[in-house]
Amino acid sequence: MTTITSNRRTDAGSVRPAGPRKQARRSGDGLAGYLFLSPWLIGILLLTLGPMVTSLYLSFTDYDLFNSPQWVGLDNYQRMFDDARWLKSVRVTALYVALAVPIKLACALAVAVLLNNERRGRAFYRAAFYGPSLIGASVSLAIVWKAMFSDDAVVDRLLRTVGIHTGGWAGNPDFSLLMLVLLAAWQLGAPMVIFLAGLKQVPKELYEAAEVDGAGRWRRFRSITLPMISPVIFFNLLLETINSFQVFTSAYIVGGPNGQPAGTTLFYTIYLFDRGFGDYRMGYASAMAWMLLAGVGLVTLFLFRTARGWVYYSGDKR
């Protein structure tokens, strides 16, 4: 078998392999490439790049969807800083991101470390912890969460048995945001699965060597696990941060378009929705969207900057 194929290859070898390849290099697959890509190309032009340019233009105008846009220069951007609700929404979102991301990632990492071994049942636990990630952002779950945290419901009762009297968290301005943070932490499954994939790559010999040197469990975690999975931590941190800025559904179901109670769940996206689709201030809402993009961009840049200090890429990683 092998000889036959190799024979055939040498027969044609002088002409064939060079033929099509050279041709491909010269002309490429130009037309075919654009044809296969055409749905994506139309999408990126009509639904992404076009709207981006339009939204940038609208952000410098007053526009209510019915009358034509009126150019107002930087007015929308300047007004934001005098807008108490906008400032509130920035604070709520920043606080949420600052709490939800570290808490969720710490929980995810803890569970991943617990599950990272060769024991039987590992795949089952991994799937079971992952499950909530699929439904956590749904309206159904937000409704359930709100019910569990309402006055005299299960969480309130449970806390009372240990002497903590908070009432329902859903209606308490001091706790409403924390309740949403817990909902985020509950969806620890997706980052956990990514952490597990990273933990599997850490060479076992490192742990064995450290154990020989007398390093304890915590020391091994600090000095081997954390640096070795730092690229995965960074990836999760980036992904979760960007996603947390855009939380909408659960906040809307819990707090409505005004961020009840007392504006404590007035997330940036909720306020943007309310300005744009509640009072049809399309210009102002567009400016808000660009401020969000700038904010997310700055945070991303900041994360990449700090990453140089703590993200460790070992030589064999591509």
Next chain:
Amino acid sequence: MRPRLSTVAWHAGAIALLAIVLYPILWVLAATFKPTEDIIGSLQLLPTRVTTANYDRAMEGIAGISVSRFFWNSTVLAVLSVVGTVASSALAAYAFARLRFRGRGLMFALMIATLLLPFHVLIIPQYVVFQKLGLVDTYAPLLLGKFLATEAFFVFLMVQFMRNIPYELDESAKIDGAGHWAVFWNILLPLSRPAIITTAIFTFIWTWNDFFGPLIYLSSPEKYPLPLALQLFIDETAGSNFGALMAMSTLALVPVILFFLFFQRFLVEGVSTSGLKG
């Protein structure tokens, strides 16, 4: 051989943690079989008085529209989204993974950049255009993007997958005279099955759960998918019929849970290889 003590302790720990995480799901399942007045104000998980009244009320529908109608709407949106996303993402992925053409690198970079773009920057102009075209309160705005591969995650997932399929297969097919379409249809597409399944399931679940898109585009209740119907139900009953609300929320989750049970391997693998947000 008896299991070692550390193994027993590990299982005990994992199960205890799992019980905390899965408690909300158990709680709502139990709650749907309790009379409304027993749901709040009791720590007891299992119902003392079992009732199906909540499901009966949920099945009656909302605002004169039956629940099956909302299920149908959600299904239509989800199935069409799956068809559109799989088809358009696979086509784009084949171009990025296999074909050489001018501007490919730039376009690939652009595709990656859209992964990180908050969609809020796009919704207002998109809404304005759909409104001018008279397409608000139809499914067109919710589906068009799916047929145009706007969910970059899936294009990226399939590109990664196709890059790992050996080139020799296309080369030999091309030597036999196959064109790009034949290579794509007969070789790359069948071999990409796992990536296609992952894409299909995630698209189904995300569309099924999507609230924001329908919220801004749909206004007639008879066109509502389940998440909007749930919100309508809260508004209509002022949140007073807790039991029925829990029952309806649970019903809305059933397809997602079934998908999870049958395809959990694809879902978990999809997340660990591409970082899908899940």
